[in-house]
Amino acid sequence: MNNSEYDELIKSIVKNENPLKNILIAFFSGGVVGVIAELLTEFYLNVVVMSISDAYLFTFVTFIVIGSILTGLGFFDKLLSICKCGLIVPATGFANTMTSSAMDTRSEGFIKGIGASIFKLTGSILLYGIVFGIIFGFIRSLIL
Numbered sequence: 001m002n003n004s005e006y007d008e009l010i011k012s013i014v015k016n017e018n019p020l021k022n023i024l025i026a027f028f029s030g031g032v033v034g035v036i037a038e039l040l041t042e043f044y045l046n047v048v049v050m051s052i053s054d055a056y057l058f059t060f061v062t063f064i065v066i067g068s069i070l071t072g073l074g075f076f077d078k079l080l081s082i083c084k085c086g087l088i089v090p091a092t093g094f095a096n097t098m099t100s101s102a103m104d105t106r107s108e109g110f111i112k113g114i115g116a117s118i119f120k121l122t123g124s125i126l127l128y129g130i131v132f133g134i135i136f137g138f139i140r141s142l143i144l
Helices: 003-013 019-046 052-073 076-087 090-104 110-117 123-143
Strands: none
Touching: 019 052, 019 076, 052 076, 052 090, 076 090, 090 110
């Protein structure tokens, strides 16, 4: 099989997607996720009666828990195929990455499997988030 035959085979299998359609779907599904986050924050502020910083923290943690549960039950990938990138806000994408890494190696046990690989994909997110948080915090302390 030469390159042109291979390219034709790929074109027959992979469907062409409309980029504008994907952008609009991601925009609106991301907006729905944002509205849900805002409603959840308002719930924590007014019903549970928390401070604003605690409400934001609990909203973030709620999205991590929901993303992990949806990944564990096998629904996250199905929702992702419908919602496109609008569903991968930092909290749900982080939860999906962590949970899927843990699920892939759970047969190897808690220490060598889950413990060793749960942060395999998210380690760089944590590392650079902490490093740049320290850098920007230092810069901000110099400016103010």
